[in-house]
Amino acid sequence: MKTSNSPVRVRFAPSPTGHMHLGSARTALYDYLIAKKTGGQFILRIEDTDFKRYIPGAEQELIDGLRWLGIDFDEGPDIGGPYGPYRQSERKEIYLTYANKLVESGNAYYCFCSPERLSRVREEQQKRKEAPHYDGTCRNLRAEEASKRIESGEKFVIRFKSPKEGSTTVTDLLRGDITVENRTLDDYILVKSDGWALYHLAAMVDDQLMKITHVIRGSEWLPSLPLHSLIIRALNWQEPVWVHLSVFLKPSGKGKMSKREKDDLLKDGYSIFIKDLKDLGYTPEAVVNWVALMGWSYDDHTEFFTLEDLVEKFNLEHLNPSPAAINFTKLDHFNGLHIRHLDDVELAERIAPYFLAKGIKADTSTLKKIAPILKERIATLDEAVEMAGFFFEDNVKPQVDELTPKGLSAVQAKEILTESYTLLEGVAAFDQTKTETPMRAYVERSGLSAGQVFGVLRVAVTGQKVSPPLFESMEIIGKTKVLERINRAIQLLE
């Protein structure tokens, strides 16, 4: 099936009921990519008809998440568009119009059964080990009787009249034909007793009215695909291309993630929520790259992609239908890759907020200087703080035991520092080439290893055992401060 040549209209239709997670991000990404690639449009539609589950702020989080990832939409609730409104809560009457058409054409019917009766029926069915389904009480009610009961004020819902015989075949782009026996279909509710349409109706109506050509969504919708197709056919509409993406499994590959597991994950510095990822030091570039490759691959085995690359190379043909376990170490890898691809100024800007969050006043000019030596040493942006915090402190607090590493006595360590002080004090232009030469010579002379000498000096100057390269770091810190710090370390050793 050729799908990626003519302009495609796709929609991302989340419900504002929780945080935006990786699965949604990937769906939105694919939507965006295929729309951009084909010169089509990407629409954001908010499915907010379930007022009980509605979470204020969730819509904004969604929009912020998309913006952060660089996924722009062409039409949506906050920017409008020719097929609005883009919130289902503003489209009640539209759904009713089509629900009525369905009733008129005999494809749907009014049902007056009470929720209480229905749950009793369900219970009995389950006791008999049957699949829970509507028992059909109102399915063949005469029209006059139905309208009489409606007029008398009885509560009702509208149900779809699913065929009882034969089978229904629908085509999914990744899986081919999917066929179900119609007798396994239920008479699903289309419109609730409060007059609001349910997803099954609302989404189909919106997709049609918004001229959606490809429905890209999670595979949790696969079981209701026949129903959706049947609704569309009953309305004499044309079916979109159905694309059901595989689900994401927890890292172990065993099922979806529970609330508890999500909390545990956060303790390890990972999260499936987009809003967390930013705080955890991940770049949107890496998240996009990573998520794009979970369920999609490119011919030539390339794995490093920018959003622009993906727009050019993405296609619907290489999608993989099997469930994928989330691999966070690979996110780390991509994050490192993308950090290294950032230029120094950009990286400086990106790490600045993390210093700020830790209460460290990091000035832009120093940030720019440390960016190149930090670049290949951090996997997440927040790591810049622990790796390079010492650049911004007035003084550092080395551990005495770290000042005297294995194989060296306190006396030797002190000697190294005193000698270093003298040598470095004598260097006029305090840049790395000028400081390294005399220090190397000293190493030769002392009979100690470079590791020992520079190690002690590193702890004295940076306060830590692990740091960016010593001489570059000292240059950035500056002569005065370096000497001060060495001095303090010598005192510590006394």
Next chain:
RNA sequence: GCCCCCAUCGUCUAGCGGCCCAGGACGUGGCCCUCUCAAGGCCAAAACAGGGAUUCGAAUUCCCUUGGGGGCACCA
């Protein structure tokens, strides 16, 4: 219980009948480089779930089993 989907290294995947005693990436182990940590380079271990069938030939097609996932709401 019923329905639907899926099945290649630990993980993400390439493979769409011969190019595969299965390729790449992450991770892991080793070596090199090296002032620490990284980054980088090189090397290694690591998979076609099982059983039938079709075929000269199957990871690739079909069937069964097993395993995994999803769904069965007046949620989406």
